[in-house]
Amino acid sequence: MEQVDSMRVVYSPRHHLHDPDFEVTGGRRIAGYEVAARVESIRHALESDPDFSFEAPGTFGIGPIRAVHDAGLIAYLESAWQDWRARGTGASAIMPDAFLHPGARAGMGDAPAPSSPCGQAGYYCFDTATPIVPGTYEVTRVACDAALTAADGVLSGERSVYALTRPPGHHSARAVFGGYCYLNQAAVAVEWLAGRTHDRIAVLDVDYHHGNGTQQIFYDREDVLYTSIHADPSRTFPYFAGHASETGAGAGTGTTFNQPMPAGTNDAQYLEAIERTLTRIEAFRPAVVVVSLGFDTYGQDPIGDFALTTPVYHEIGRRAGALDLPLVIIQEGGYDVANLGRNAREWLRGSAGLAPAFAAEDGVKAIGS
Numbered sequence: 001m002e003q004v005d006s007m008r009v010v011y012s013p014r015h016h017l018h019d020p021d022f023e024v025t026g027g028r029r030i031a032g033y034e035v036a037a038r039v040e041s042i043r044h045a046l047e048s049d050p051d052f053s054f055e056a057p058g059t060f061g062i063g064p065i066r067a068v069h070d071a072g073l074i075a076y077l078e079s080a081w082q083d084w085r086a087r088g089t090g091a092s093a094i095m096p097d098a099f100l101h102p103g104a105r106a107g108m109g110d111a112p113a114p115s116s117p118c119g120q121a122g123y124y125c126f127d128t129a130t131p132i133v134p135g136t137y138e139v140t141r142v143a144c145d146a147a148l149t150a151a152d153g154v155l156s157g158e159r160s161v162y163a164l165t166r167p168p169g170h171h172s173a174r175a176v177f178g179g180y181c182y183l184n185q186a187a188v189a190v191e192w193l194a195g196r197t198h199d200r201i202a203v204l205d206v207d208y209h210h211g212n213g214t215q216q217i218f219y220d221r222e223d224v225l226y227t228s229i230h231a232d233p234s235r236t237f238p239y240f241a242g243h244a245s246e247t248g249a250g251a252g253t254g255t256t257f258n259q260p261m262p263a264g265t266n267d268a269q270y271l272e273a274i275e276r277t278l279t280r281i282e283a284f285r286p287a288v289v290v291v292s293l294g295f296d297t298y299g300q301d302p303i304g305d306f307a308l309t310t311p312v313y314h315e316i317g318r319r320a321g322a323l324d325l326p327l328v329i330i331q332e333g334g335y336d337v338a339n340l341g342r343n344a345r346e347w348l349r350g351s352a353g354l355a356p357a358f359a360a361e362d363g364v365k366a367i368g369s
């Protein structure tokens, strides 16, 4: 039998079917940052590296998604485009024009789900950066299948498997979606792993943004540790979650660990934060670590305001790999398409105990451990 010692990468070209051509951010209509070229940049970087091998996602059905998301949200995402085409405004993408703000219903109880396509959009979506287009539901389902394929890989004995997916997922909560995210593939993988292992699962969320959706889904769970290092929500999306004071509730008290970071966060500051996070994860003694991997922490990223450099991604990956726990690595954000592939390759090589690639290529000095 041929020995397979390369890191498995789960990838499907079907992500191209989700291709919104705009978003509204900060009051501006712009082309949109969450584009297919992001994942293709990473694919090109890894395909040229013999230490990685590609495979297609398996099929896991709707069950693992129902275990995490509200049935109304799933049904909405599945039928939204067809309904919009039949009864919507004729626009090429679905975007809400009114939101279910809690203040509008304060003291009056819950609102029933509206029947109009625009009303439903504002009932299930919380921002103006997450349009639904014809392929959106299919692609977010493929992303969940890819995350579950990676999870299945580590349960079958792999040290780590990487799900190279888009759109990202960690902003989507149990019953609402937003932040470029529709279904939360990291949360789906966590719940599936918890059910299979009957053991503790930890999340290491290193996207620039706080993973408000993942935090919410597991906020009261004692068997799931959610950790995140992210831009302080007082200045950055998702604005309403991610503060250090949020530490879990009920049986999950103490199983959320947030480290909000200042603008300009550099390699040294980030590594100190990673050390604190990894210490918490080790103390939790999880069976598996699910990594929400984002590269919008990079100094050149058009959305983020951190100052991380390419070499630090290898070091962060190396330290995560040194936990010596199975890693299910799921791609989240990162919008500097030109450097995304290089940064991802370094992180993944570090996590697998492989030497950096950058030193040979461009003489960048490695960061010592």
Ligand SMILES: [Zn+2]
Residues within 6 Å of the ligand: 207, 208, 209, 294, 296, 332, 333, 334
């Ligand atoms: Zn992000």
